[in-house]
Amino acid sequence: MAVLVIFLALGLLMLLAYRGYPVILFAPVLAVLAAVLSGLPLLPTYTEVFMVKAVAYVKLYFPIFLLGAIFGKVMDDSGAACSIARGLTRRFGGRQAILAVVLTCAVLTYGGVSLFVVAFAVYPFAAALFREADIPKRLIPAAITLGSFTFTMDSLPGTPQIQNIIPTSYFKTTSFAAPITGITGAFLIAVIGLWWLHRRKNKLMSNGEGYGDHTLNEPAIAEDENLPAIWLSVIPLILVLGGNALFTYVVLPGWYPETLLKQYEGLDIDQVLGVWALILALVFGIAFAIVLQWYYRRKSAVGADKVLVKPGLSRTLTAGATGSLLAIMNTASEVGFGNVIASLPGFKSLADFLLTMKTSPLISEALSINVLAGITGSASGGMSIALDTMGAKYLAWAQSAGIDPELLHRIASMAAGGMDSLPHNGAVITLLAICGLTHRQSYPDIFAITVIKTLVVPVVIVFSMMTGLV
Incomplete structure (x- = not known):
């Protein structure tokens, strides 16, 4: 009964999030x-567990959400x-439309641009490329997912x-922890993900499916818009990546x-070194x-009659x-929710099972984080819950x-970005x-991209354990 209460609460949260109800409101409820239902007092649980953990999360990570x-x-x-999106998509052209979209998303995400901003920035050019090459439009979200929500989000060392x-x-x-493991995982995810998308493209097009007739959110790109040169546009991304390494290893210690x-x-x-x-x-x-x-x-x-100011x-x-406020408060609310769940008697049984598994701590960690990220529909929320309760x-x-x-760091990050993208995930719904x-x-x-990402995690665990490389 104690475990059933947990899955009842989690299931209801998933259902409400899927139907568009605000997580920030229903997570505490x-x-x-x-x-x-587990026999704990209502108000003390809310003020002394939910709010304390939610506020602690905001204290530590709000600057990252705000500045990001x-x-x-x-x-x-x-x-x-x-400029970056247009330059890369033009460079690869319609024949390599999928690769162009994935690479553009990867460059922007690894450079520190918010996942949601990447989706907004890249979609118009992805739609234009797919329309030109007559590739089914239905594959655009998966291509953006592969480039933004997988290997550049949590696998590559130094990603911000x-x-x-x-x-x-x-x-x-x-943030540069376990670079060899991270690069290996990123390579596998990218290669297998691109293979899947090209396989799907060839199958759909051989069945006669093209871009299709779409009227909802079909973008119009202003070709005469005045934009910075692409070499100039990537400098902020280089400053974020290079500055992160410089401050981490040289300046701040x-x-x-x-x-x-x-x-x-x-x-x-x-x-706090990584955050600073x-x-x-x-x-x-x-x-x-x-x-x-x-x-x-x-x-x-100067040319406002032709160019969008x-x-x-x-x-x-x-x-x-x-925009940062809603993002962090939603995540903090999920963290508070998860920590209440972690305080329930039923969760202790689940935690004991995961911690007493006759396996590697890496496998146990990956499993627990993946499950919690999937249930909450949030990579950062699920990981925070798992590490708050079992990290030590x-x-x-x-x-x-x-x-x-x-290795614990890299596997935790990669596992969190696995099954988090189930249908109720906010990023998926927005995309x-x-x-x-x-x-x-x-x-x-x-x-399919989610499954590929999830299955790569045990592969890199085995690779790391066999080679001894970090």
Whole structure:
């Protein structure tokens, strides 16, 4: 009965999220419902468990959400994201439309642009390429998923996405943890994912299916729009990636003397190093992108009768900051929900089962995070729940088994980005809306990419354990 209560609450949350109800509202409702059904008091559970854990998540990761959303919005409004998307898609052309879309998404995501901004920026060019080559439009969401929501989100070392930053606080690692494992996994995901998409394209086109007649959200691209050169547009991305590495390994480790840090009780520099490094790197990327926006907005204004004038800086910053609030509050609400679930008697049985599995801590960690990410429909939310409740035990287990904590970090990140993209996932629902498609039309191929991503995780675990490479 105790375990049934957990799955009842989780199932209801999945159903409500799938039907479009706000997670930020219903996560606490269902959390306290599960607590009451398990015999715990309602109000203390809400204020002392749900709210405490949700606020702790906001405290640690709000700067990343805020700066990441602003960076993505400035890249979009400056024309830099559009320039990169247009340049790469033109370079590959219609014959390699799928590769062009995946690579464009990968460059933007790995450079620190928000996943949602990437989808908005790339879709118009993806639609134009697919229409030109008469490739079924239903494959566009899966191509964007492969380029944005998989290997560049959490596999490649140094990626500034939140899914790669969260484990640094639990395992005292950096965002560049386990580079060989991450690159191996990224290569497998990219190759198998592209194979699947091209196989599907050939099968659908051989059956006579083309781009199709679509009227919903069909984009119109302004060919005469004044955009920054592509080489200039990638500089903010390089600043974020390069700055992240520079601050992580060179600047921050010895920046503050220990005597100065002693006044901040409980501060562990290793736990916040990854967050601090990314904050500074994003600031540099934002500053350069703002200069681009200012310069090209002035140039666009000269021919305003032909060219769309970019919005001003105040509107850009406001839109980015506002967008970050909903994103982090939704995730924090899921984290609070998960921690209430983790406090229930039924969850202890599940946790004991995962922790007493006669297997590697990497397998146990991957399984628990994948399941929780799938249930909550959030990679960062599911990973935070799992590591909040079991992170210290996984670390101790790994150390006793002689396993490098960097491997725990990389496997945690990759596992979180597996089954999180089930139908109720907010990013999936948003992506389909952007493309003007339905779950029935496009979700089977998104699910195939999800399965590929999930199955690669045990492969890289075995590879790491057999070779001893990190």
